[in-house]
Amino acid sequence: MWFFSDEQKMLQDTVRQFAHDELAPKIEKLDHEEGFNRESFLKMGELGLLGITVSEEDGGAGLGAVEATIAMEEMGAVDASTTLSYLAHAILCVNQIGANGSAEQKKKFLPDLISGKKMGGMGMSEPGAGSDMLSMTTKAAKSGDGYVLTGTKTWITNGPNGDTFYVYAKTGETKKDVSTFIIERGMAGFSTGKKFSKMGMRASPTGELVFDGIKIPASLRVGDEGGSVKRMMQNLDLERVTISGISLGIARGAIDVATQYAKDRKQFGKPIGSFQMIQERLTEASAWYEACRHITYNTAKMIDLGLLVGKEASVLSAKAKLQAAQMATQVALDAIQILGGYGYTREFPVERMMRDAKLMEIGAGTNEVMRMIIARQMLGEIAAL
Ligand SMILES: Cc1cc2nc3c(=O)[nH]c(=O)nc-3n(C[C@H](O)[C@H](O)[C@H](O)COP(=O)(O)OP(=O)(O)OC[C@H]3O[C@@H](n4cnc5c(N)ncnc54)[C@H](O)[C@@H]3O)c2cc1C
Numbered sequence: 001m002w003f004f005s006d007e008q009k010m011l012q013d014t015v016r017q018f019a020h021d022e023l024a025p026k027i028e029k030l031d032h033e034e035g036f037n038r039e040s041f042l043k044m045g046e047l048g049l050l051g052i053t054v055s056e057e058d059g060g061a062g063l064g065a066v067e068a069t070i071a072m073e074e075m076g077a078v079d080a081s082t083t084l085s086y087l088a089h090a091i092l093c094v095n096q097i098g099a100n101g102s103a104e105q106k107k108k109f110l111p112d113l114i115s116g117k118k119m120g121g122m123g124m125s126e127p128g129a130g131s132d133m134l135s136m137t138t139k140a141a142k143s144g145d146g147y148v149l150t151g152t153k154t155w156i157t158n159g160p161n162g163d164t165f166y167v168y169a170k171t172g173e174t175k176k177d178v179s180t181f182i183i184e185r186g187m188a189g190f191s192t193g194k195k196f197s198k199m200g201m202r203a204s205p206t207g208e209l210v211f212d213g214i215k216i217p218a219s220l221r222v223g224d225e226g227g228s229v230k231r232m233m234q235n236l237d238l239e240r241v242t243i244s245g246i247s248l249g250i251a252r253g254a255i256d257v258a259t260q261y262a263k264d265r266k267q268f269g270k271p272i273g274s275f276q277m278i279q280e281r282l283t284e285a286s287a288w289y290e291a292c293r294h295i296t297y298n299t300a301k302m303i304d305l306g307l308l309v310g311k312e313a314s315v316l317s318a319k320a321k322l323q324a325a326q327m328a329t330q331v332a333l334d335a336i337q338i339l340g341g342y343g344y345t346r347e348f349p350v351e352r353m354m355r356d357a358k359l360m361e362i363g364a365g366t367n368e369v370m371r372m373i374i375a376r377q378m379l380g381e382i383a384a385l
Helices: 006-033 038-046 065-076 080-100 103-115 229-264 276-305 312-344 350-360 367-384
Strands: 120-123 139-143 146-157 164-170 178-184 190-195 206-216
Touching (some): 006 038, 006 065, 080 120, 080 350, 164 206, 312 367
Antiparallel strands (some): 164 178
């Protein structure tokens, strides 16, 4: 992007090299076996990526949404699943503790999360509360000086293998009575339930978190009781713009493979890239990727500069996420078509990219939810009738 600083370009080069050396050689096997690349996750810690948005004072890299999106795009171009786990750790858990935690909470949890010794995740979704997340039923009931946590979270990225979770729970009767707690593996009453076997993002473990009467001291509540909805929404905005970086990465990876293939593969005595119908797919993909790149990094930059007021951040992030996610799926499908039979096999990565891209249209809010956010801004109350 034209506004990337020299430091941001350096970060881009560093993460691109890391993805090439560390992630690319391992992803096919991990995707097949539904494993997790813990070794490379630890190396992300050495590179300073795991606390990318946490202030330097608190041990992080002190960077913003633009840099986090750069990291997502560069890693997402070769391995979207490990990148999704990275996002859940760095943006949904570590960023939130850094932004909202007390001095003691930051001191206690951030060092191990930023080094990679511990892995983080975030628990918002529940079996009965997905798009309508404020209908969550996980409850933190007051008990003496603390709380007792009961309920189940589902679809939690890093749930099966994570250590520290940023968990939302109800502390009152209304939809807005949401509080946040830091829950650690090993606490009495905590267990991880089912691990899901997925179509894509297979090297990013997803599972349930079960809270069976966990006794939590008040010192593990983040922020005020009942005061989490606004911060949850702000984090969703950051999640949506940074996850768009993964969509960009998937699309770029698929375009690179398809372009090379169009040069190499010959049919009817010519490279298939000389056929206008192949050129149409490649050029549309490239132009659409470029458009999504602009809206995504522009939104990230505006968030970093504090230029988006009130709900503007939610609307622009929703627009970026909606378009980038749809673009990634379509571009990956087009890449499969360009590769013909090979595109449909595991000989090339484009089938994996298509499986991974589909999650971009569901996770962090579905396409339909993004359209609802945009429609509410355009139509006001009429959209909610
Ligand atoms: C791989 C993966 C990783 C995830 N990681 C996390 C995580 O780390 N933490 C976490 O908390 N959650 C996570 N999620 C959950 C994710 O955010 C939810 O799946 C998503 O918000 C949708 O919720 P749902 O699956 O319950 O679908 P539902 O809300 O049940 O929606 C089903 C369908 O109905 C549509 N729909 C719903 N309401 C409306 C409406 N009002 N108008 C029109 N259409 C509507 C939806 O768009 C969708 O098409 C993850 C999910 C996946 C698959």
